[in-house]
Amino acid sequence: MQDLLDAIVSDAMASDDRGKVADYIPELSRVNPNQFGICVATVSGEVYAAGDADTPFSIQSVSKVFALALALGKVGDQLWHRVGREPSGLAFNSLLLLEHENGIPRNPFINAGALVTADTYLADSSPREALGQMVRFVQAACEFEDIRINQNVAQSEIATANRNFALAHYLASFGNLRNSTDKVLGTYCHQCAIDMSCRQLALAGRLLLEGPGMPRLISRERRRRINALMMTCGHYDGSGDFAFRVGLPGKSGVGGGILVIAPGRASIAVWSPGLNQYGNSKLGTEAMETFARKTGWSVFG
């Protein structure tokens, strides 16, 4: 395993075409593209890491997995009255389907659905309290103390969040937000601005694994369902392609991180800031494809 990760890092470091760092959030656009980290945390307790596996990065949409788990913990299946479970077939910030579907977002991993999820875990608490719960939830999963929200990224994100503000107001026009749009947006942008390293993310991802030493934060049935959503909706309009090429559920973020779950085996985090055409980490996706092929890990037999 360690050899495999080292080989993947070598390949990645030698790559000419690293994709394009997200430029719509100024704070993220300044990240050095020549970074690459990977970490594997197995159900039997081993942890393998290579490259920049201990460098914190902005987890961005990967946070939607933790947010979903937290929201489901608070309201259970009632969430599904307000968010769907279908792939959208469209870009992550599209408003197209919302209009046809009366303000019910397709799934919790597109931005509209993540806003409803944030509104749900916010409930009646303040953003500060809700974000505190979120950070403690992630800390409990990865067993690291020093998980932080990057305030610069959060502010940079709020300042450039016109599309997300549009989505939030649109949801509100259908009555699908309980809290004010400002409060939901603020919470959402801070949630996305959590900084984690590959090591921390891989360890946190273990909450989606079944096994004796794994964190027991959510039920087995809920774990499976979150994994299912990661499989069908985890990579926006590149979800089908990721399932086809990698064969494992995963969730990506525009910070360049991807969390991948190999049920019964391991939680894997990979990170490289440059993105492909779908807004998913280019080298990260390629690394996961190699990883899945070499290990033979696939949920599809």
Place this chain on the structure above:
Amino acid sequence: MQDLLDAIVSDAMASDDRGKVADYIPELSRVNPNQFGICVATVSGEVYAAGDADTPFSIQSVSKVFALALALGKVGDQLWHRVGREPSGLAFNSLLLLEHENGIPRNPFINAGALVTADTYLADSSPREALGQMVRFVQAACEFEDIRINQNVAQSEIATANRNFALAHYLASFGNLRNSTDKVLGTYCHQCAIDMSCRQLALAGRLLLEGPGMPRLISRERRRRINALMMTCGHYDGSGDFAFRVGLPGKSGVGGGILVIAPGRASIAVWSPGLNQYGNSKLGTEAMETFARKTGWSVFG
């Protein structure tokens, strides 16, 4: 396992709400809705059956799985230049996305993609030859001799295939059909009109399983990829929901059949003619949800 299947059949037989039999193809609308069959063929060679497991029914879109395997066997990954691998988020016969995507259907399991797939396995042969290959391919997978195309269903289908003719002409207008629309439509409608029982279908489904006694018709990598497509795109705009609720790759047809693969364990076929809102078997989907919960089989851990 036999007890489980018997219990599922009992529940299904007692059900008040059996969904609605497809009525757009006259020949199918005459099917008795009070039928229900299920069959499980395991990797270790056991076969369990219950209910109307030996009654042949029209497999309809389940045939798209075999068609995809056949087409990939002929042209390999070149197919993916002409068909995508993403969930469409829309109904099975929608033309909406085709216009935006220059005639490249989203995936091989929506009708437009299945037409391109049929055009691909047709290649330069006659419909008769191509359909002969298709039937022999299915026969080889399930090891039954008497797989037949139901000519009445095929004719009924062609006579009512206005939407599919529209799709075919539309694809042709983008240059994404090599054969004439009539030839492709004729082949496609006959492919969908294959009659199989649950037992035959479950046995044929073993071509998507890895194991010593399983049919060796396609490579392991291709098997995984077809399973991945069944997971993300196998139930049209209900694919996300099926993945969420059942957790196994499956492909449904408007004849009321569903083929489900539990990698490493078994191939399962279930059949009941009444459909739910997505056009998938209502009792079949419910039965698979119960089956997955009781067996604990899920690819998601």
Place this chain on the structure above:
Amino acid sequence: MQDLLDAIVSDAMASDDRGKVADYIPELSRVNPNQFGICVATVSGEVYAAGDADTPFSIQSVSKVFALALALGKVGDQLWHRVGREPSGLAFNSLLLLEHENGIPRNPFINAGALVTADTYLADSSPREALGQMVRFVQAACEFEDIRINQNVAQSEIATANRNFALAHYLASFGNLRNSTDKVLGTYCHQCAIDMSCRQLALAGRLLLEGPGMPRLISRERRRRINALMMTCGHYDGSGDFAFRVGLPGKSGVGGGILVIAPGRASIAVWSPGLNQYGNSKLGTEAMETFARKTGWSVFG
């Protein structure tokens, strides 16, 4: 003419089916639906009025005509780089086409286009200054001193403007707003909250007529072009129907007012608060159809 207007008022007053008063703006929903007024101001200087022709009502989207004239007066044809001139084929507050068209609204009469128009006449001035110009422009056209913005309606509108906030943020995400979304929305909602009577509106509409005694606020070419836009886009997705049935350019508002121009003849304002399925005044539309048939006025020969 006076007899015709009296007969139209009688018919309207006797109507059983008056449509439905707009209910999404609380302040508007309280308007008494049993009101109906009409006024005709001819190019030769006569003014005919009947019914509640002197009752002020909220002109709402009719204000978009004056806003367009004002904006064109400020920046001329440069406006057309930021707004299109095509009917949208969709509801007045739809976001659908914006996504396909990179934030360029279809025309200045759908809400998105009206927001860009408001942003344009705002230019670098304060909302107070810009709205002052707007009110003075309307006063100059109708030669009435007491045109007022209804602050209660404006506040009610801002408080319920989630869909418009969504549109504004969406436009901003494409860089198609120069001022802040709050400033543009505030200006737009106040502009829509102008109160005018049918008499005032008919007189103001004369700025779109050619004739010796008509107000000379805009050039003949611009008048024609605004009339053309009213014809093709003045009634949202009911524009084609209005052109077909009435044959004169017009612009409606959800307050129940419609301004109609009969080039070479007269400016007509009609008002009744109940709306039809397209969000246009039901009795007002019917009255204009009768009016056009009885007078024989039509731009189409």
Place this chain on the structure above:
Amino acid sequence: MQDLLDAIVSDAMASDDRGKVADYIPELSRVNPNQFGICVATVSGEVYAAGDADTPFSIQSVSKVFALALALGKVGDQLWHRVGREPSGLAFNSLLLLEHENGIPRNPFINAGALVTADTYLADSSPREALGQMVRFVQAACEFEDIRINQNVAQSEIATANRNFALAHYLASFGNLRNSTDKVLGTYCHQCAIDMSCRQLALAGRLLLEGPGMPRLISRERRRRINALMMTCGHYDGSGDFAFRVGLPGKSGVGGGILVIAPGRASIAVWSPGLNQYGNSKLGTEAMETFARKTGWSVFG
């Protein structure tokens, strides 16, 4: 007037950028792009012509005006149960809105609506009979004997009509065609293949004018309504722009012809084969804009 037409022809002949001749119908793609004709037939009986005004060309979609008049003559306002009257906001051969609107085309001038119109005037007769009526109707309007359907163009059109076949089958799938798709398509393609010169077209267009010497083929009310549809829908997704720039109702065809009606004044036909981005004659549109500006003719005052 003659001087104006001569000047327009001179300008057109000197133009560098003549647009692009339609290339999807082989027979049309061979037309010499360096041709330009214009003809004006006034209500008082004068006829002015310049350039290639007597060269026959394929009128294509201009025929939809005559087809609409013929169909309305047969079934009256019943047609409007099967076709709408709204601009579509989309390209002439788009299928997008059909799906949302259950097979009711937006208006009779987009291809889908023209197919329903052809199905309507076909009624129970044979294509030959119906096309005979059509040609005689046009002959009666223009008072020329030698109006012919160009069989080469018709055949070329049928051979390349995949998109139209798709539309026809799609309409049929919603039950909005009474005749077979082959019959409707055949009739439609022949109707579009009528050859006329500018002189013939301008004279035929007089059926949409009111005046003592004008052909009396349809009622005044119907004339107005057809003119209204030409104004709002006559140039596909360039209709708003034509209304804005020219200010007169018109109908274009991909053969490069445009028929324009100046109510109370004249019928104008212009022709130049090169098309602009909307599929309307480039020089023809520009010529009409000049013509309208110089004559001051506009329905908008």
